[in-house]
Amino acid sequence: MGLPAHTDHGLLTLLIQNDTVGLQVLHKDKWVNIHPIPNSFLANNGDHIEILSNGKYRSFFHRAVVNYRDVRKDINSTGTWTGRRHRHESGSNVAGRWSEPIGIPSNKI
Numbered sequence: 814m815g816l817p818a819h820t821d822h823g824l825l826t827l828l829i830q831n832d833t834v835g836l837q838v839l840h841k842d843k844w845v846n847i848h849p850i851p852n853s854f855l856a857n858n859g860d861h862i863e864i865l866s867n868g869k870y871r872s873f874f875h876r877a878v879v880n881y882r883d884v885r886k887d888i889n890s891t892g893t894w895t896g897r898r899h900r901h902e903s904g905s906n907v908a909g910r911w912s913e914p915i916g917i918p919s920n921k922i
């Protein structure tokens with residue numbers, strides 16, 4: 814399942830994922846794949862860290878895309894995802910809806 818572009822609202826999100834690429838971060842107006850590192854947690858700054866650090870530690874837009882080849886599994890320490898608690902990219906034409914596969918062509922992963 815994919816997730817549209819958003820920032821996490823809390824302090825820190827810890828993510829455990831299998832080896833299937835799906836997480837992307839918006840960097841200089843481009844979506845960049847974040848390749849999982851085996852046996853590790855991925856730590857992602859949330860909005861509260863950005864606020865408490867006066868912007869020193871940014872809470873970046875990210876999204877999760879699906880692909881047609883492999884199953885992607887991840888566990889998120891924040892437990893829930895709701896639209897209201899996340900800052901969404903307005904007018905996004907790429908993130909799509911929950912059930913809409915965004916699809917990284919498998920030869921690009």
Ligand SMILES: O=C(O)CCC(=O)C(=O)O
Pocket residue numbers: 816821826828830835836875876877887889893894
């Ligand atoms: O599936 C992912 O890698 C991202 C999950 C995520 O961004 C979230 O749950 O806030």
Ligand SMILES: [Fe+2]
Pocket residue numbers: 819820821826875
């Ligand atoms: Fe997130």
